[in-house]
Amino acid sequence: MAGAGSTSELLRVDDLSVNLSSGVPAVDSVSFELRRGECLALVGESGCGKTLTGLSLLLAVPPETGSTAAGSIRLDGCELTALGRKRLRSVRGGRISMIFQDPAAALNPLFTIGSQVVETILAHLEVSKAEARQRALGILEDVGLKNPQRFLGLYSHQLSGGQCQRAMIAVALSTEPELLIADEPTTALDVTVQRQILDLLVRLRREKGLALLLITHNLALVAHLADRVLIMYAGQIVESASLEELFEAPRHPYTRALLECIPRLDARPGLPATIPGNVPVPGRWPAGCRFRERCAAARPGCERPQRLQPLEARPGTLVRCWLAAGMNLDNE
Ligand SMILES: Nc1ncnc2c1ncn2[C@@H]1O[C@H](COP(=O)(O)OP(=O)(O)OP(=O)(O)O)[C@@H](O)[C@H]1O
Ligand SMILES: [Mg+2]
Known part of the structure; x- marks a missing residue:
């Protein structure tokens, strides 16, 4: 579903990094762009760094949690990291708003x-x-x-x-923000209310041209709302693709594993698939490919310590995997 007027760039993020208060990196050089009226989904398992990425776009990571360590965040060409407090306050909650998984905690009980x-x-x-x-x-x-x-x-x-x-x-x-960051906007709700909130977001996009950064681990929600998808793993974006490309031809083994975890009606009885192991916590990210220890396709060479950069798998699709990008590790 392409949003109305989704051609011009609204937000550009380059090499955004967030460190925890201990100094340990938790979001690592995240880059993406978001167009006007577009819905971009940020997807990954728990602990990948999605919420910290969302908060850092507003320069609103609580100081006791950490801080934005590096990078550039441009809204309509205006560099947010260079703004003074007063102008930043007018952007935060003004042109960009954020909604959270736990509304009771976000609303003030005294007012x-x-x-x-x-x-x-x-x-x-x-x-x-x-x-x-x-x-x-x-x-x-x-x-x-x-x-x-x-x-x-x-x-x-x-x-x-x-x-x-x-x-x-x-x-x-x-x-009347131009961009709404919605962090797990329906997770705490029953399915009927989930559906109503989804319909509301779809309507707001259509009627008000709202751009949406949808943070979630729910791929069904993504399929319903998003135009493009960023897959996040251990602080990095590992795949970035249009919704259709992502569902029809996922490139990164992590994306494939996430898609295989979606329950299917024609699957054999039993619990839905899960990805073995856990997301490594900040400070314990392995060198080389961070997913390799859980990756069904991993092979010798994936552990090489060079920093793995996103590679263009096809026009518009970036993937951070040597194998998925068609590189021959045997000759290294
Ligand atoms: N206040 C904090 N103190 C220490 N570590 C933290 C803190 N907040 C986040 N982290 C760590 O940073 C990493 C990223 O956290 P983040 O909340 O961004 O994950 P997430 O992808 O939003 O996960 P979830 O899907 O569970 O909401 C996690 O490993 C988390 O444990
Ligand atoms: Mg979160």
């Missing part, structure tokens, strides 16, 4: 939903309090909270999980 939406609008847009309230009512309705007047006066603990998620999306959308 009504209405005051949180209104205050966010007042902090970012030059409107009167009456206009901000009017706008808040419209947004609550937009995200599917029927009877928005009532929701204005409620606190997060008075809402169901699905209503909380919608309220958080309302806060995130209240400043």
